[in-house]
Amino acid sequence: MDIENKIKNLVDEINYHNEKYYNQDSPEISDYEYDNLMKELIKLEEENPNLKRVDSPSNRVGGKPLDKFEQIQHKVAMLSLSNAFSKEDLKDFDRRVRGMVSGDVEYVVEFKIDGLSVGLTYNNGVFEKGATRGNGIVGEDISKNLMTVKSIPLKLDEDNEFAVRGEVYISKKNFEKVNRQQEDSNLQLFANPRNLAAGSLRQLDPKLTAKRPLDIFIFNLEYIENKAIKSHSESLEFLENLGFKVSPNYKVFKNIDDVINHIEYWTENRSSLDFEIDGMVVKVNSLEQRESMGYTAKSPRWAIAYKFPAEKKKTKIKEIIVEVGRTGTITPTAILEPVRLAGTTVSRATLHNEDYIREKEIMVNDTVLVQKAGDIIPQVLEVIKEERTGDEIPFNMPDKCPVCLEPTVRLEGEAAVKCINMSCPAQIRRGIIHFVSREAMNIDGLGESIITLLLNKNIIRDVSDLYYIEKEDVIDLERMGEKSADNLIKSIQKSKENELWRLINGLGIKYIGVKAAKILANNFKDLDKIMDAKKEDLVNLEEFGDTMANSVIKFFKEEKNIHVINKLKSAKINTKLKEDKGLGLEKIFDGMKIVLTGTLPTLKRNDAKEMIELRGGKATSSVSKSTTFVLAGEEAGSKLTKANELGVKVIDEEKFLEILNLSSKEEVQENL
């Protein structure tokens, strides 16, 4: 593969995992694997600067703020950190710092708490607002949820306006407690403390958040009015005196060797802490020096996060089980003798596929080394062959699907063994769960247990059957009454009017998540056109690589998919983009002055301009008090700063596209 395509594919893959991790709080790969993808991308981009795309994820912070919350624009951008994985990386960092500033350098070293980043603002001594990081510029307003975190002071003795940043986390003890409760109530377990903290804080109902024993460490003073503070350590002391729980056990060092020693100590001893850390953060202490160093698009130049290597432990494989996924892939999983690893008890590890098992010569009853790096799914690293006793049993992938008992196949050139039975219940069930989920067709009242019932009773066989359900079909189902049956049918019917991207995402095309679904919807405007798209059309889309394009084409070649789509169409489900309401577009931007700045993720600048003008707005180039809003993309720069100073509203592309669907100027004003 040529380098350009390699970069494109990496970008696709990373974008897909970002969406899973930041927006859905349900990552599919470990942080370790993710970091490796990112490392590879950064390396290729550094070697081929001309191939680096402006919208590269290596330039970008976090995920998109979700619409279910009010959006908050941060006064100081909430950025990410660049990473170090070795002593050498830390020494390089030290050299870079000393090359940029004059005089002595002091470093503060802190724990890198594995939680969710939040920003808090205070004014006149009271807590005002709290937000998630979002995309770094705009975050989600989670003030009410944060108020339930007991260690966040709501009143304090400081009248000046200021903002702090911290990490909301859950202690190891409380993490296990919550997971035990989940287990008792037959609910899904949280993969790790970070997921639990993030999931709890992004609840719509603060009462749910209040039930979770969340905590916070504050690690930065973002700004303060009328107060001269010289160093980071001084600001932490100041915050501690105000009553904040600040970054625990932070230490100041005068040279990088001492920093490295300290980090080595905690690499060995982190399990003694009662909260999870995934690394150590090294920050320049002098605020004046920090200012002179500044920022890249994604992170400050004056700090670096050292990521711990994966923690490893020995344990035994008791059994190997197989499960069938949405696309029919049969995945082997090792059931382990439970072992404590990176803060959680591990009793399963993924074995990926047949080749992985062969290559590592894994057998049932083997003693193995497992690894977990703040991860979701632990991995089997290697078999400790010296510990074999003769009781080991080789494992073969099943030749029958464990669910439908039809023969399995392994296609040439693919690692996965699959069940290709189109009517295999395991695949269909997962596909339907995905179709109705919040990020897809968003059908209320259709939980996993009802879907299972509907399938078992043969009321539905694929997603399109949902639209043909009648009240009589469901009213007698367990725990269903007249009222819930009505509501269920109503929400199914309502989903017919959904935006096109929801349908595309719901179809479950491999590699096509929310973001890619939106790109397809916005570019082709019609499901039929997407179905007819040629490979050239697809790879030319922003953010699309070979893998994604091939996957789309393959999906729409399959007869069973066409069949489902035809049934969906007969049910009169919306298959068109709603943006264009015929010739006379509503003048929803009438008289508004709108400033465009930075690179937008999918729209070309001229297209965005045209969209504004067609709706009666004026696209201007400089920000002033009379600007209605700024539409900002990556690297928005000085216009963004100006907008912030003047208190002019800033929105991102996603929000913009949403606003385009509104039907009056009043609605736009309300929704800004």
Ligand SMILES: NC(=O)c1ccc[n+]([C@@H]2O[C@H](COP(=O)([O-])OP(=O)(O)OC[C@H]3O[C@@H](n4cnc5c(N)ncnc54)[C@H](O)[C@@H]3O)[C@@H](O)[C@H]2O)c1
């Ligand atoms: N598994 C996946 O699919 C997946 C996907 C996306 C991201 N990720 C993970 O997320 C990481 C990227 O996320 P990120 O942008 O939040 O970067 P990061 O986690 O590498 O570092 C930045 C964050 O560290 C936090 N932090 C904790 N303690 C801190 C302290 N004392 N001082 C300063 N900051 C502190 C801050 O909240 C900040 O946002 C990746 O390296 C990867 O590990 C995983």
Ligand SMILES: [Zn+2]
């Ligand atoms: Zn099957």
